[in-house]
Amino acid sequence: MSVQEKNITFAYWVPNVSGGLVVSNIEQRTDWSYDYNVRLAQAAEKSGFDYALTQIRFTAGYNAENQHESVSFSHGILAKTEKLKVIAAILPGPWKPALAAKQLATIDHLTNGRIAINVVSGWFRGEFDAIGEEWPEHDQRYARSEEFIRSLKGVWTQDNFSFDGKYYQFKDYTLSPKPVQKPHIEIFQGGSSRAARDMASRVSDWYFTNGNTPAELKKQIDDIREKAKANNHQVKIGVNAFIIARDTEEEAQAVLQAIIDNANTEAVNAFGDATREAGASTKEGEGNWAKSTFEDLVQYNDGFKTNLIGTPQQIAERIVELKSVGVDLVLSGFLHFIEEVEYFGEKVLPLVRELEAQQQQVVQAKSA
Numbered sequence: 378m379s380v381q382e383k384n385i386t387f388a389y390w391v392p393n394v395s396g397g398l399v400v401s402n403i404e405q406r407t408d409w410s411y412d413y414n415v416r417l418a419q420a421a422e423k424s425g426f427d428y429a430l431t432q433i434r435f436t437a438g439y440n441a442e443n444q445h446e447s448v449s450f451s452h453g454i455l456a457k458t459e460k461l462k463v464i465a466a467i468l469p470g471p472w473k474p475a476l477a478a479k480q481l482a483t484i485d486h487l488t489n490g491r492i493a494i495n496v497v498s499g500w501f502r503g504e505f506d507a508i509g510e511e512w513p514e515h516d517q518r519y520a521r522s523e524e525f526i527r528s529l530k531g532v533w534t535q536d537n538f539s540f541d542g543k544y545y546q547f548k549d550y551t552l553s554p555k556p557v558q559k560p561h562i563e564i565f566q567g568g569s570s571r572a573a574r575d576m577a578s579r580v581s582d583w584y585f586t587n588g589n590t591p592a593e594l595k596k597q598i599d600d601i602r603e604k605a606k607a608n609n610h611q612v613k614i615g616v617n618a619f620i621i622a623r624d625t626e627e628e629a630q631a632v633l634q635a636i637i638d639n640a641n642t643e644a645v646n647a648f649g650d651a652t653r654e655a656g657a658s659t660k661e662g663e664g665n666w667a668k669s670t671f672e673d674l675v676q677y678n679d680g681f682k683t684n685l686i687g688t689p690q691q692i693a694e695r696i697v698e699l700k701s702v703g704v705d706l707v708l709s710g711f712l713h714f715i716e717e718v719e720y721f722g723e724k725v726l727p728l729v730r731e732l733e734a735q736q737q738q739v740v741q742a743k744s745a
């Protein structure tokens with residue numbers, strides 16, 4: 378099925394961290410508690426979202442005071458929902474593949490095949506130092522993540538699995554039971570540096586990248602898809618966007634301006650400094666945050682850059698444009714999560730589906 382034929386998928390960021398998705402002192406009707414997140418997940422699955430993504434951070438980041446652990450929090454959300462898939466962030470280093478494979482296979486059984494993972498390779502050195510974890514240099518972190526993913530896939534799909542890597546080893550190991558999902562639990566990855574893209578083109582099911590313009594995203598996507606093709610591998614693409622949908626464009630722009638005007642300058646600058654250990658530290662100098670301005674960093678995955686800010690019609694048109702450059706999934710963040718997820722489901726999503734249907738008719742007419 379071509380990109381144009383398949384409907385675009387929607388995911389949302391689970392606010393399992395206090396302070397929401399923007400590093401700003403603006404009022405946010407969003408809460409990191411379990412109770413709020415259960416209500417949000419139930420609203421999201423009713424509103425047409427297929428996935429939710431939890432975040433992992435061992436030390437508070439972006440000036441946030443509290444953050445729940447990703448795998449157990451994901452399981453908590455899955456227990457209270459019916460259709461939603463929850464993607465738990467996992468950090469190789471603190472997580473070892475043997476434990477991750479076993480733990481996730483069990484959650485897959487408990488939730489009828491609705492857990493997924495996002496393998497994050499790490500960019501925050503202070504976090505690794507604080508918990509006594511080794512800090513391999515940038516590309517080695519991706520080499521380790523690739524071994525991590527190959528190990529999980531091996532353990533989840535084979536009996537008597539053996540692997541002799543630099544970071545991980547398995548000898549004649551059989552996991553039982555295997556996960557419910559076949560061929561295995563879905564594997565997402567975060568990151569957009571050269572090393573991250575190359576890993577995606579070899580092993581990941583999904584590649585998640587920071588917010589960006591359609592033209593910049595197209596460059597990344599073409600690069601990954603070309604390499605993936607050469608490796609006989611298929612990878613789907615998810616892009617981050619901080620969505621501000623309001624009845625008028627002026628209202629939406631005013632909200633964006635208020636978020637930026639109320640930015641926590643010290644926390645944004647500290648975050649900007651920490652991101653220098655991401656793709657910017659490589660010889661290519663490419664990757665997430667390598668070109669981010671102060672304003673971009675106020676949403677910590679460059680979500681304003683995707684520009685899903687405006688009226689429902691404007692946003693729907695831009696989503697369809699993202700699809701036309703090869704995006705399969707929009708990962709969304711919101712200021713006031715529950716109410717905005719509901720507004721999105723009611724006002725924006727039906728327009729996206731209408732535009733997709735129109736495009737579909739054009740494609741069919743051309744091929745008739």
Ligand SMILES: Cc1cc2nc3c(=O)[nH]c(=O)nc-3n(C[C@H](O)[C@H](O)[C@H](O)COP(=O)(O)O)c2cc1C
Pocket residue numbers: 431432433434466495496497498499500501515566567568569570571573585586587617654655656657663664665666678708
């Ligand atoms: C959608 C998305 C979600 C991410 N979630 C996390 C996370 O929960 N915890 C974390 O430490 N890093 C997270 N990351 C960071 C990436 O895994 C990676 O370390 C970072 O983007 C640097 O990438 P680069 O070195 O390829 O530029 C996320 C990245 C993206 C794009």
